[in-house]
Amino acid sequence: MKPIPRHIRSLRLPHVPMRVALLLLTLCAVVPVANGQGADVYVRWSAEAVEADAEPGINLQLSLRADITDGWKMYAMDSPRPSRGVDITVTDAPADVKVVGSVRQADPRQAFDPNFQIDVTYFVGTADFVFDLDVGPEVDRSSAMLGVDVLFQICNDALGICLPPTTRPLRIRLDGSLVPSEDCLAENGEATATEDCEVGDLSLGFAAGIDDLELPRNGDSGTVSPSYSDSLVESRAGGFFAFLLLAIGAGLAALLTPCVFPMIPLTISYFTRHSKRRSEAVRMATTYGVAIVATFTGLGVLMSLLVGAAGAQSIAASPWVNLFIATVLVLFALSLLGLFELRLPTGVVNFFNRQGTSRSGYLGVLFMGFTLTLVSFSCTAPFVGGLLAATVGGEWFYPIVGMLAFSAAFAFPFVFLALFPKALDALPRSGSWMNVFKVTLGFIELAAAIKFLSNVDLVWGWDIISRPLAIAATIVIFGVAGLYLLGKLSLGHEERPASIGVGRLVSAVAFMALALYMLPGLFGAPLNAIDAFLPPRQVTDMSLYSAFPESMASHDDLWITDDIDGAMNAAAAAGKPLLIDFTGYTCTNCRQMEANVFTRAEVTERFERDYVLSRLYTDGLDHGERFQRYQLGLTGTVALPTYAVVNPVGRLLVAKKSGVMSLDDFVAFLDRGSRDYVENHLATR
Known part of the structure; x- marks a missing residue:
């Protein structure tokens, strides 16, 4: 020095x-x-x-x-x-x-x-x-x-x-x-401390060669190969549009609740009566909509400031965050089912109401918009809470964009009907159907809470909420929802209907069909897209699962879990590249890939023939943080899932890709990884 x-x-x-x-x-x-x-x-x-x-x-x-x-x-x-x-x-x-x-x-x-x-x-x-x-x-x-x-x-x-x-x-x-x-030292022992514990490394023996990890390059330009570095952007783009549709759907669904729907014609009528010209009514309705958008988007901004961009991934994996979200969803579900009502303090609501009625012009309309968002809190809170829960795994802009889309959809009818007041005649009348809609949403939120409770169970290792138990609980919830929609069950605050309409019958059939579809999952059958929201099959495997076709098995016995040294040695001994699956217990996209892609014959054939497989959980309690640091140093990202093909000789990175992929894309990735490994391996010999 x-x-x-x-x-x-x-x-x-x-x-x-x-x-x-x-x-x-x-x-x-x-x-x-x-x-x-x-x-x-x-x-x-x-x-x-x-x-x-x-x-x-x-x-x-x-x-x-x-x-x-x-x-x-x-x-x-x-x-x-x-x-x-x-x-x-x-x-x-x-x-x-x-x-x-x-x-x-x-x-x-x-x-x-x-x-x-x-x-x-x-x-x-x-x-x-x-x-x-x-x-x-x-x-x-x-x-x-x-x-x-x-x-x-x-x-x-x-x-x-x-x-x-x-x-x-x-x-x-x-x-x-x-x-x-x-x-x-505790990990490697005093004898090997000087070899495996070089200061500045990742405090793990397997990461001692971190400086030798090389990213795939195009010639001598020093730039990462675009076919791999762009994959994360592509996967996030698809996820963003799906999230945007979710936010818009939540905003439209919130309009159908008893707290909001009756307010639409009353509010439009108020604008029509208190304005001398139609253009003035439109401007008042637009101002009203802006107030609604500002209120909900402000909540999204607050969420982004609290969470931030860099913290989103780790916060999403936190068992405490998942426990909090599950508790909130259960409370919202019980509120929608009629057990109690969520309300803001009366003084807060009355203050904004007084400001709206005492002030004239557009300032008064602004306060009226704020008042609507507060008065409708008991009905919109489940949607807003669920939407913000969905943003925890994203980046900082997700809460802002999500709440902006939600509030824009929520405010749209007020502006649209001010432009076309005759459309008010086409709106259905308020009635018992709104209460049925609210109760149905309560069943859905109760089922959603199982997903977050399962995340807590997996990370903390309770082994209580197994895959069959999660499936059974969901089947019961959907079955009860179906019986309720058919009029066979009634809650304490309502009477059984003498007859049901077509919409209620179709909804009941959908719930019952979904419950029956999930029934084979109790015995180990794959449930395709639904598996993404269930505990991993390898954690709660059942013996009857072997009765299903070979092509439907995920070959979990091939994976070396949370042992990167053992996996590297096995790959070197076999003369094969190592495929590392950076995954998480709480990662929904990881479950989707495992259930819908890893189980396909084209993939399992390549797993067995071309690779030694390693699975590292980056949100586990024991080594999660270290595996996440290793993933960041190796691939340059902490996104889940991320797949890396590594040459065990020299531990060189050959290929990487992040996010959910189609079957064809993943097969192409595996083929390219094995082909590039052969070229890389010959170059290092």
């Missing part, structure tokens, strides 16, 4: 008010936990001790260096917010060792940052930090250690990626050597 640069300069940390400091400390503590420690993959740490006698009271300078991967930059200690500059905290020091003054850093670069749209200070290549120490004469420098926590953030301008702030605990001997982490 080079001597400590002369341009190292002193840095005085700015004073921060206590309340602001506590807030920032809380945010910095929460964000890294939610997002995993991905930045560690791209930064290696080293240290050096140099004797110093230039100033009295300082006899040792301890230099800490960060080696930053090409293409990435680390924000300096004095970089302004919202970038997260390096923050080094001494957590432990021997009694006879004193840290003198502040930590100093090398001169950083300064430039405009496209990620944060401000001028920042940063390091590329290397970053040097220096501690001035006063070490007592009796201290054994070969064994005495300084404990520090280094919080840092790195970004890649070319990729447009900023990884969340990461805290790296380091233990530095006073002779300048770094001590491997305790987690790594």
Whole structure:
């Protein structure tokens, strides 16, 4: 390591008010936990001790260096917010060792940052930090250690990626050597610590060669192959439009609830009566719609600020988040079924109502729109809650766009009917059908809660909600819903109908048919698209499953689960490439691929013939975070599912692809991966 640069300069940390400091400390503590420690993959740490006698009271300078991967930059200690500059905290020091003054850093670069749209200070290549120490004469420098926590953030301008702030605990001997982490030593043992626990790696022996992992490249251009790097964008595009349709459908469905539907003709009539011209009525209705859109979209903005883009994936996998969503869905379901009614405080509703009636013109109409969203809370909350639950696994814009689409669909009839008032005559009259619609939604939300409870069960390892139990509970819920729609059952607050209409009969048939369709799943039969919302079959396999055709089996016995070293060794021994399935217990798209693609004969044939298979759960309690970091370092993404073809000789990445794929696309990926492996393997021999 080079001597400590002369341009190292002193840095005085700015004073921060206590309340602001506590807030920032809380945010910095929460964000890294939610997002995993991905930045560690791209930064290696080293240290050096140099004797110093230039100033009295300082006899040792301890230099800490960060080696930053090409293409990435680390924000300096004095970089302004919202970038997260390096923050080094001494957590432990021997009694006879004193840290003198502040930590100093090398001169950083300064430039405009496209990620944060401000001028920042940063390091590329290397970053040097220096501690001035006063070490007592009796201290054994070969064994005495300084404990520090280094919080840092790195970004890649070319990729447009900023990884969340990461805290790296380091233990530095006073002779300048770094001590491997305790987690790594516990994993590999003292005997192999120097080989498998090199500081800066992923604290796992299998990841010691992380710098040797190479992305597929086109010639010498240094760019990732477009056929693989674009796959994540393609899969997200399809998912986004499906989510958009879900949001619009939820908004239209919310209009049919008893709290909202009767308000449509009353509101349009109010605009017609209180405006002298038709154009004025249209403008008032438009203002009313804008108020509705602003209210719900504001909720989406709040959700995105709380969740953020980088935290979405890990938050979606959190068992606490899934437990909260399941609880909310159950409460909403019971409310829709008539057990109780969800209401906002009366004072809040009355305040907005007074503002709407006491103010004239468009300001009063705005408050009327706000009042509608509050009054209809008991009916719209289940839709809004379910929609926001669907956004947790997406990016930051999903809550905003979702609520914008929901509210636009919700407000559309008010504007449309103001333009065409005669269309009011075509609306069906309010009646008991709205209560039936609300109760039916309650059954659907109750079934949806099973999915999130299953996620909690899988991550925490309770082994209570098995696949057959989840199927059985869903069958019972859909069966009861069908009987209710047929008029064979009634809830306590209503009477049985003397007769039922065609719409109610068709809905009952649909529920009963779905319940019967799921019945073979109790005995292990695949349920195609429905399997995406059920616990993985390999967790709750049944003996009767073997009675189904060979082509329907998922060959789970071929997969080596959560053991990357064992899988690499098996692949090397077999002379085959390793296919790594980065998956999650809570990943719906992963279940969809496993149920609908992995079970097909074309895929299982290639699994057995061409590959050794490895499955890594990135949201598990034991190694989930480490596997997620390994996935990020290997593939450059934490999206689930992600599939990587790796050459076990040298552990080189051959091919990768993310997201849900069709059968043809996945078969093409497997064929290309095995073909590229042969070429890669010959080149490395």
